[in-house]
Each structure stands twice: as structure tokens, then as C-alpha cells.
Amino acid sequence: MGLVVQKYGGSSVADAEGIKRVAKRIVDAKKNGNQVVVVVSAMGDTTDELIDLAEQVSPIPAGREFDMLLTAGERISMALLAMAIKNLGHEAQSFTGSQAGVITDSVHNKARIIDVTPGRIRTALDEGNIAIVAGFQGVSQDKKDITTLGRGGSDTTAVALAAALDAEVCEIYTDVDGVFTADPRVVKKARKIDWISFEDMLELAASGSKVLLHRCVEYARRYNIPIHVRSSFSGLRGTWVSNEPQGDQQVEHAIISGVAHDVSEAKITVVxxxxxxxxxxxxxxxxxxxxxxxxxxxxxxxxxxxxxxxxxxxxxxxxxxxxxxxxxxxxxxxxxxxxRYDDQIAKISLVGAGMKTNPGVTAGFFEALSDAGVNIELISTSEIRISVVTRADDVIEAVRAVHTAFGLDSDSDEAVVYGGTGR
Amino acid sequence: MGLVVQKYGGSSVADAEGIKRVAKRIVDAKKNGNQVVVVVSAMGDTTDELIDLAEQVSPIPAGREFDMLLTAGERISMALLAMAIKNLGHEAQSFTGSQAGVITDSVHNKARIIDVTPGRIRTALDEGNIAIVAGFQGVSQDKKDITTLGRGGSDTTAVALAAALDAEVCEIYTDVDGVFTADPRVVKKARKIDWISFEDMLELAASGSKVLLHRCVEYARRYNIPIHVRSSFSGLRGTWVSNEPQGDQQVEHAIISGVAHDVSEAKITVVxxxxxxxxxxxxxxxxxxxxxxxxxxxxxxxxxxxxxxxxxxxxxxxxxxxxxxxxxxxxxxxxxxxxRYDDQIAKISLVGAGMKTNPGVTAGFFEALSDAGVNIELISTSEIRISVVTRADDVIEAVRAVHTAFGLDSDSDEAVVYGGTGR
The missing domain is CATH 3.30.70.260 (ACT domain)
Structure with missing residues (x-):
């Protein structure tokens, strides 16, 4: 019997129907003979509504109280999810971050996990329960105050619990089918990646891919926890992120994993x-x-x-x-x-461990951009990534040209659901 | 410097404006030289909305998870209240029931407080903070699970904390001006009581008066904590509940404290x-x-x-x-x-320690009812209370007649705000 950690984002549990759908999926995992630990985010817009309330009473909400407020969101979703599972005839218990043993430092609003002591989760599992854990939150080691982990915190909670519980896999359920060779909103022919290494995933995350956060992938790599990113709305297999491909995980594109882009940056030139x-x-x-x-x-x-x-x-x-x-x-x-300050820039990055042994990649990248008439303003490279800065206006054309040039286009247009993934 | 415990119900903190208004009042108490501990209920309809959600995912919500869900409500209001106080330039920290040391048994949804260990509250006060505590909730002694105290639980939290902290007074803020000689919705000439003994208040609570719950008054009597019931919407002095009147607390009606009625009961006759x-x-x-x-x-x-x-x-x-x-x-x-089953009954009770030494009270009570043409179906008495069961249709007339007969009517119609007081 294996131990599986599943994480569901806010869009997956946006309402009672979503919670019931997720509960069925969790019960299926249990029926397949697994011990199941579930990390859940706050329902849909709950967090935004709480932030709204906070701003109404105080223009600059204090860190400690703000964390106390926000963590109410996961408290609601986790309790409802446990009820929905019990309603399907299976035992479930919900745990706050503190109860689950998620110990953090004292930096409110963006705390870092420094230890995970999941004694109560172990006990709950041993007694046959499905354990539901509030994502995004922990308790500070020194003051025993409630903390939150900042953006993408629930993914990190899931990976950290998976590591502490020595789970076989950490499944991150979201509203997309997995990690793609490029943002499917920009490149219609983007392909879902079947397997990708931690290293390439880290570079993609650092280069603007939003499916998984850098911090979460880094944690998974350190403890060697395979991540399976998949949709909570379909039964499809998603993207596996791990050290080495296992079983039938396909590694189709040995040279290049994907193209990422990022329009959230600005450029400062000191003249x-x-x-x-x-x-x-x-x-x-x-x-x-x-x-x-x-x-x-x-x-x-x-x-x-x-x-x-x-x-x-x-x-x-x-x-x-x-x-x-x-x-x-x-x-x-x-x-x-x-x-000089310039915020009309875009960063386009090509990521893939294969480029280490394929000297033509850099040249091919620049040729593709040149053929598309895209001017390069800055260049930066790592062993497995090349990034360039271009005009923001050129970003869509640039990403598509590079995606095509490196043979990443799929044969058919795929239908893809894409949107925000909560935290 | 005295220590004051204040409790605010859900209607007092129904929205951001209410929270800011309450924050000002709390800061005033602090400015008057007091150490202040505040117990707060969930905002307005929050609890009902959470119950709604629970019913959507599961027809019979489980006790443990239901408690986890409901306690999110106070978590929100207490964090917001602490923020609002800090925004006024005063230090405040919020605490869950568990953090405040409210230890209960394991009976979910209606747990009983078995101990209060307010070490963190003491520390917060000693450091100059106003301490905000979530009402209605605690943590179970054996399993460390979150529990709720059931209806009126926040009042009990306030009195229990006042006892554990040896407070001078426990102020219960609500949306009425205090305890009245009868329900002001029924008797326009009902008078606000300036002071009432624990014993009489216990009998009124047991007889249908809803301002304070029996459990809360009993707790206050056991630990001899004076309660001051007052409105959070006015600055008026409310009703003091204690062993003996203090200072200028007036005891106008030595014989009779008030008339209570209750239409929530039914009668079964085994024939x-x-x-x-x-x-x-x-x-x-x-x-x-x-x-x-x-x-x-x-x-x-x-x-x-x-x-x-x-x-x-x-x-x-x-x-x-x-x-x-x-x-x-x-x-x-x-x-x-x-x-035979009959749910068209009302219970009318006359309460007052003075009746022990005034043998004419019982006769006067029956005469008043008789004069009003109200038929009595059952009679029950204690040392300081007489209760009768009548037809439900007769209740208003009966209460008014008795209130007048015992000289409780005020000289002028008072303007009274009356409504639900949350939990």
C-alpha cells in the first residue's frame, strides 16, 4: 500500500459541487489501496474576500493578524472536504497546518517551512482515515503563532508533507492538464509534457512558467519526491516531475523541454x-x-x-x-x-538539459528569433537554459517561432482549459 | 489598574463599520486604565452561511469537522478586530480558543469547558496588548481537537476567561440595553433592571429570558464574576448581575425581578x-x-x-x-x-427572591391572570419563582397583566432596540 499526497487548488474546490467532485476523486485513490493525505487551498475567491475585509478595517494590516485571518479560508475548505468524504462512507479528519506539524519561521505572510512533524497525520492514517490538511499555513517555532507561506504556499505544504511522510508521489491537482511545452494560451500547438526533470522544471518555473512554483520544485528535488501535475477536472495523466523517468513515462524531447516567457519584469539601465x-x-x-x-x-x-x-x-x-x-x-x-527605466520588455527562455551536449541550440534559438524579426536586447544563459529580453510587443511571435523551430509543436491543436490556479 | 473582559456578539461586529465601532469602544476601555480582554463572536450571518455550506456537502455533518468549520467564523472576526485596534494606534493580539487555553471535553458541537489556562493571554496583557479571543470554541483535553461550546458559547467563554484571569467584571455587549423586567417586544412598559442577583437571573434564564444563557450565569455565580450586560450601540449603563449590589446599583423591585415567558415548549399528557x-x-x-x-x-x-x-x-x-x-x-x-401532545402552550414565570418572605405573591399572580381571563393548565413553583402553563394565544395578555399587577411598569414607554444576539 502506497502513501499519496494530493493537493487541490482553490479553483478545484470553488463551491459545494467542486468539493463533492474532489471528494469522489480522493475516495477513488483510497479505494485503489493507497493511504491518502490531501492538502487543500481556500475555496475560490475566499482569500480575496478576506483581504477585502482586512483593507476595510485597516489600510496596512498587521502580519500576525493578517495570517490569522487568511488561514480561516483553508479551515473552511478542509472541514467541508472532510465532511463530503465522510458522506461517501469513508473516514476523514481535517488538520490545520499547526495540527499537521508544519513548523515555520516567524516571517508573517511569507514564512518558510523549517520542519514538518506529522505525528497526528500518521496516527490518522494508521487508524484508516483520509487526512485533510490546510495548505498555505503553519505555526511559528518560537512564538507558536499562525503563519502563512505566501504565494503558492499550498503546493509547498503538499511537497513538504510528502517528504516528511515519505510519500510515493505528490499529486498537484490544478485546472490545467499538466506542464506544457509553452503557455497554451499563447501557443495553440503547445504539447503537454509527459515527464520532465526537476532541473528543467526549476528553470521553467524561474523563467515564467506558472504551473508550479520554483520553491515547491526545489523542495521536491531536495527530498526526491516525484510530483504529478494534473487536472482535477479530467481523469487524464498529467506531467511527472522527478529525477528520472519511471515506467512508461515518455521523454519525447530529449533536447528541449519547453519555451517559457515572462512579461512581469522591467529593465533598469544605469548609464x-x-x-x-x-x-x-x-x-x-x-x-x-x-x-x-x-x-x-x-x-x-x-x-x-x-x-x-x-x-x-x-x-x-x-x-x-x-x-x-x-x-x-x-x-x-x-x-x-x-x-533608464523600461517596463515594456519580455523575457523568452528555452529550457532543456539536452542543450548541454548540443552546441547548435543557442544558434538555432537566435536564428529563429531573427527569422521572426524579433530584436534581442539582453542575453543570459545557464547550462540548461538560454534567456533573451525582447520588446514586450514581440513576445507572442517570438515564443511561437522558437516553439516551432525546436520541433515542439504538436500535430493537432489540443483543447486546453487554462486559468488561475489559486495558491 | 483593573482587568476587564468584554464580549461582543455577532450583531455588534456584523460588518467592517461595526468592527471599527467596537474597536473604538475597546480602546476607550484601555485608555481608562484597564487591561482589556475581548471575546468576540463570528460576524453577523457567517455561522449560518457556514452551516449552509456544510449542508450542501453532507446532510449530517460530522461533529469534529463541523466544529472545525464553524470556528473559522471567530477566526475571521477576531483577526479583523485586532487589525482595527492596531489601526487606532494600540497593540492587540488575537487568540483562538485553543491558544487562549480554553480546554474542553470532547463532546463536539456542545463541549463543556473543563479548564482555562490563559498563559498566553496573561503574557499578551503584561506586554501591553489588548487580547482578542475567539468565543464559542476550545480544544479538547484528550485529543487536542477543536471543539465548540454550543448556543451562547461566546458568553460562557467570556465568563470563563474572566474567572481564570480574576477579572473585575465581565461585560457582555449585545444589541439590547440590558435585562428587562419583561420582554420589551411584548411589554412596551418593561423597565431595564439596574441590578439583579445571580439567583434571580438564573431563574429568568431558565424561564425563557434570552439575554443571558443559564450556563453562562451559572458559571459566573460559581466564580463570583459580576456580569454587566449592556448595549454596544449606546453608551448607557446596562444591567449588573452579581451576588450583591455595589455602589450606586439600584435595587428598585425588591420583591419581583421580572416576568419571563417561553413559547418553545410542548406538553405531553400520559393518560x-x-x-x-x-x-x-x-x-x-x-x-x-x-x-x-x-x-x-x-x-x-x-x-x-x-x-x-x-x-x-x-x-x-x-x-x-x-x-x-x-x-x-x-x-x-x-x-x-x-x-396527548399539545404544542400550543406558553409558560409564564414570575421571578424574585422577595417572594420567599412575601406570602401574597402567589395569590396576586393567580388573581392577575384570572382578572385577565387567562386559564391556568399547570403550575410549578420554586423558592423564588412561580410558573404557569397557559394557552399560547393568551401569552401576551398574561405577561402584560402580571407585569402591571406587580408594579413593574415604567412611567414612560421606553425606546428599545431588540433583536437576536448571535451566540
Whole structure:
């Protein structure tokens, strides 16, 4: 008998009908001889409604109380799901993050899991129960306060529980059929990926793919927990994410896993920086002190005549204002002529472990973009990824051209349901 | 510096505006130099909405999961209230029943408090915080499961915390101005009571007065915690409930505290019972085994010619069907001719410690009813209460007549807000 962790997002349990549908699926997994642990998000728009209420009583809600408020959402969905399962004649017990032993640090609204002690879950399973656990939440180790894990937190809860319980698989149920070779809203001929390595999935997540969050994949890789991303609305097999393909998991595209794009970033160019040691360090220390994460960095070749150079970097649009302010405040110590801010950019990334041993990939990528008339502004590469920054207007054409050039297009248009996946 | 426990019902925190209004009142109490602990119910209709959802997924919701679901309501209101207080520039922390140390037995949906260990509340107060506690909920001692205290549970939470923290007073904020000499919806000239003893309040609560629940008053009497029932919508002084009046608390009506009525009961008459030892015991053992609480009991004088008698008793209407079924099933062993069921009755009670030393009260009560043309069907008395059962149709006239006869009418019609008080 295997142990399976299943995670259902908010769109899967948006109403009573959704909860009953999910309950049937859970019971099926139990009937197949598995021990089943279910991680569930808040129903549909519950979280947004709670945030709305908070803003009505206080413009800047406090971290501790805000977490206490938001965790009411999962409390509701998990209790209802347990009731629905019992109504189908199976035993179920629901557990808050705290009861499930999800121990975190004390950083409210974006806590990190530091330990999982699922003693009560083990007991519930041993007694024949299906265990339902509130996603997205935990309890702080030092103060015993309720915390939340931030965006995508429920996926992380599921993987962390799967690791602590030594589960065979962590199934992430969502409203899409799996991970695709490109965003199906942009590329109609995008194919569902049957199997993908943790490494490639991490790069896709970092490059703008939204199906799984980077943090969750990283956790799964560290503990070697296979993830199966699949739809809660169909019975179809989804995408397996693991170290090595197992059984009949197909690895069709050995060279390239997929094309990701991201229009959430902006570009800042620091113009006229003296080309001497310590300048770049001064700029990025300033950014780091403002607690801003940057992505790509490019330094132009210095113009010999002036001894000045330009440094460009990308960062989340939401952090743009803060970064500009921080740089302006430190203009005297850093030393630069001016700042340019550009939020009309897109990042397009090609991901695949196969490129390590296929030197033609980079060239093919640039050729495809060139043939499509797309201009490249920045380039950044890792061992298994190439990313470029282009104009935001070019993103759809660029993604489609690259997808076709690397033979990722499926033979037929697939019908795909796509939408937000809750948290 | 005193310690005050305040409890706010669902109608007081029905929306963001209500929460902000209550927050101001709490901050005022803190500014007056008190340490303040606040017990809060779920917002307005939240609990009903959650019950609705539960019924949609399962016709008979399970106790443990149902409690988990319902407690989400207080989690929301307490977090919002803490945020609203912080927004006014004061420190506040919210605590679930479990965090506040409300330890109960394991009877889900109607758990009893068996201990209160408010260590975290003490710490929060010592650090200068206002402590906000979820009413209505606790955690079971043996299984560490979330429990709820049943109807009126938040009042009991407040009194229990007041006792454990040795508070000066437990203020119960509601949507009426206090305890009245009769239900102001029935008797326009009903007067707000300035002070009432625990004993009289217990009898009023047992006789149909809904402002405070019997369980809560009993708890307060056991630990000698003065209760101040007052409106969260006005700044008026309400009704003090305690052992002895203090300071300027007025005791205007030494003889009679008030008139209560109750139309929630039904009457069962067991007809043709052999008048021999053990018969009544057999009937009431049957009822007790069905876990039904009965109220008044009357046995008629036996008719010498037949050796048969009738036994009547009252019980909650909701239990009527179950009682009839239980008696019918045991007809053979008990031995009776027939059963009569009557749910068109009302109970009218006169309560006041003064009647112990005023022998004319009973006579005056019956005379008032007689003058109003109201027929009495059953009579039951305690040391400080007389109750009669009449036709339900007569209840308004009967209550008004008795209220006037005992000099309880106020000189002027008072304007009174009256409604449900949540739980």
C-alpha cells in the first residue's frame, strides 16, 4: 500500500459541487489501496474576500493578524472536504497546518517551512482515515503563532508533507492538464509534457512558467519526491516531475523541454558608470540593501574614449519604483550619469538539459528569433537554459517561432482549459 | 489598574463599520486604565452561511469537522478586530480558543469547558496588548481537537476567561440595553433592571429570558464574576448581575425581578396510568433514556373509581416527536391508555427572591391572570419563582397583566432596540 499526497487548488474546490467532485476523486485513490493525505487551498475567491475585509478595517494590516485571518479560508475548505468524504462512507479528519506539524519561521505572510512533524497525520492514517490538511499555513517555532507561506504556499505544504511522510508521489491537482511545452494560451500547438526533470522544471518555473512554483520544485528535488501535475477536472495523466523517468513515462524531447516567457519584469539601465573595480558591486549592494531580487545582468563593453560603461539588469516590475529610488539616493557614492527605466520588455527562455551536449541550440534559438524579426536586447544563459529580453510587443511571435523551430509543436491543436490556479 | 473582559456578539461586529465601532469602544476601555480582554463572536450571518455550506456537502455533518468549520467564523472576526485596534494606534493580539487555553471535553458541537489556562493571554496583557479571543470554541483535553461550546458559547467563554484571569467584571455587549423586567417586544412598559442577583437571573434564564444563557450565569455565580450586560450601540449603563449590589446599583423591585415567558415548549399528557408505585418512574426513565430534558411535571389526583391517573409534563417542542416515539415503544412495560401532545402552550414565570418572605405573591399572580381571563393548565413553583402553563394565544395578555399587577411598569414607554444576539 502506497502513501499519496494530493493537493487541490482553490479553483478545484470553488463551491459545494467542486468539493463533492474532489471528494469522489480522493475516495477513488483510497479505494485503489493507497493511504491518502490531501492538502487543500481556500475555496475560490475566499482569500480575496478576506483581504477585502482586512483593507476595510485597516489600510496596512498587521502580519500576525493578517495570517490569522487568511488561514480561516483553508479551515473552511478542509472541514467541508472532510465532511463530503465522510458522506461517501469513508473516514476523514481535517488538520490545520499547526495540527499537521508544519513548523515555520516567524516571517508573517511569507514564512518558510523549517520542519514538518506529522505525528497526528500518521496516527490518522494508521487508524484508516483520509487526512485533510490546510495548505498555505503553519505555526511559528518560537512564538507558536499562525503563519502563512505566501504565494503558492499550498503546493509547498503538499511537497513538504510528502517528504516528511515519505510519500510515493505528490499529486498537484490544478485546472490545467499538466506542464506544457509553452503557455497554451499563447501557443495553440503547445504539447503537454509527459515527464520532465526537476532541473528543467526549476528553470521553467524561474523563467515564467506558472504551473508550479520554483520553491515547491526545489523542495521536491531536495527530498526526491516525484510530483504529478494534473487536472482535477479530467481523469487524464498529467506531467511527472522527478529525477528520472519511471515506467512508461515518455521523454519525447530529449533536447528541449519547453519555451517559457515572462512579461512581469522591467529593465533598469544605469548609464555612464565609471569602468573601474567596485562600481558594479556598489550598484548591486544598493539594490540588495533595498531587498530587491534582480534577474538578468549585462554590462556593456566600455567605450575606451570615455572610460564609462552602462550596466543593465532586470527585476520584477513591482519593485521598479523602489529600485530607482534606492539608486537615486546613492547616486553620489555610486557615481553614474542617469537611469533608464523600461517596463515594456519580455523575457523568452528555452529550457532543456539536452542543450548541454548540443552546441547548435543557442544558434538555432537566435536564428529563429531573427527569422521572426524579433530584436534581442539582453542575453543570459545557464547550462540548461538560454534567456533573451525582447520588446514586450514581440513576445507572442517570438515564443511561437522558437516553439516551432525546436520541433515542439504538436500535430493537432489540443483543447486546453487554462486559468488561475489559486495558491 | 483593573482587568476587564468584554464580549461582543455577532450583531455588534456584523460588518467592517461595526468592527471599527467596537474597536473604538475597546480602546476607550484601555485608555481608562484597564487591561482589556475581548471575546468576540463570528460576524453577523457567517455561522449560518457556514452551516449552509456544510449542508450542501453532507446532510449530517460530522461533529469534529463541523466544529472545525464553524470556528473559522471567530477566526475571521477576531483577526479583523485586532487589525482595527492596531489601526487606532494600540497593540492587540488575537487568540483562538485553543491558544487562549480554553480546554474542553470532547463532546463536539456542545463541549463543556473543563479548564482555562490563559498563559498566553496573561503574557499578551503584561506586554501591553489588548487580547482578542475567539468565543464559542476550545480544544479538547484528550485529543487536542477543536471543539465548540454550543448556543451562547461566546458568553460562557467570556465568563470563563474572566474567572481564570480574576477579572473585575465581565461585560457582555449585545444589541439590547440590558435585562428587562419583561420582554420589551411584548411589554412596551418593561423597565431595564439596574441590578439583579445571580439567583434571580438564573431563574429568568431558565424561564425563557434570552439575554443571558443559564450556563453562562451559572458559571459566573460559581466564580463570583459580576456580569454587566449592556448595549454596544449606546453608551448607557446596562444591567449588573452579581451576588450583591455595589455602589450606586439600584435595587428598585425588591420583591419581583421580572416576568419571563417561553413559547418553545410542548406538553405531553400520559393518560390512564395505573396509580401504583413505580409508574411515574417508568415514564421518566423512558424519557431520560432518550436523552430528553423535561421541565414541569404534574400528576393529577387519581380517580378512586378507576385507579387510573394522568401525568403531564412539558419539554422542548423540538424533542416532542422523539418523546412520543420513546413512550409508544415502551407502552407495554409502562402501561397507559393513550398519549396527548399539545404544542400550543406558553409558560409564564414570575421571578424574585422577595417572594420567599412575601406570602401574597402567589395569590396576586393567580388573581392577575384570572382578572385577565387567562386559564391556568399547570403550575410549578420554586423558592423564588412561580410558573404557569397557559394557552399560547393568551401569552401576551398574561405577561402584560402580571407585569402591571406587580408594579413593574415604567412611567414612560421606553425606546428599545431588540433583536437576536448571535451566540
Amino acid at each position: 555612464g558608470v565609471p569602468d573601474k573595480p567596485g562600481e558594479a558591486a556598489a550598484i548591486f549592494r544598493t539594490i540588495a540593501n533595498a531587498e530587491i531580487n534582480i534577474d538578468m545582468v549585462v554590462q556593456n563593453v566600455s567605450a575606451a574614449s570615455t572610460g564609462l560603461t552602462d550596466i543593465s539588469f532586470t527585476l520584477p516590475k513591482a519593485e521598479g519604483r523602489k529600485a530607482i529610488d534606492a539608486l537615486e539616493r546613492n547616486r553620489g557614492t555610486i557615481g553614474f550619469d542617469s537611469l | 390512564g396510568v395505573p396509580d401504583k408505585p413505580g409508574e411515574a418512574a417508568a415514564i421518566f426513565r423512558t424519557i431520560a433514556n432518550a436523552e430528553i430534558n423535561i421541565d414541569m411535571v404534574v400528576q393529577n389526583v387519581s380517580a378512586a373509581s378507576t385507579g387510573l391517573t394522568d401525568i403531564s409534563f412539558t419539554l422542548p417542542k423540538a424533542e416532542g416527536r422523539k418523546a412520543i416515539d420513546a413512550l409508544e415503544r415502551n407502552r407495554g412495560t409502562i402501561g397507559f391508555d393513550s398519549l
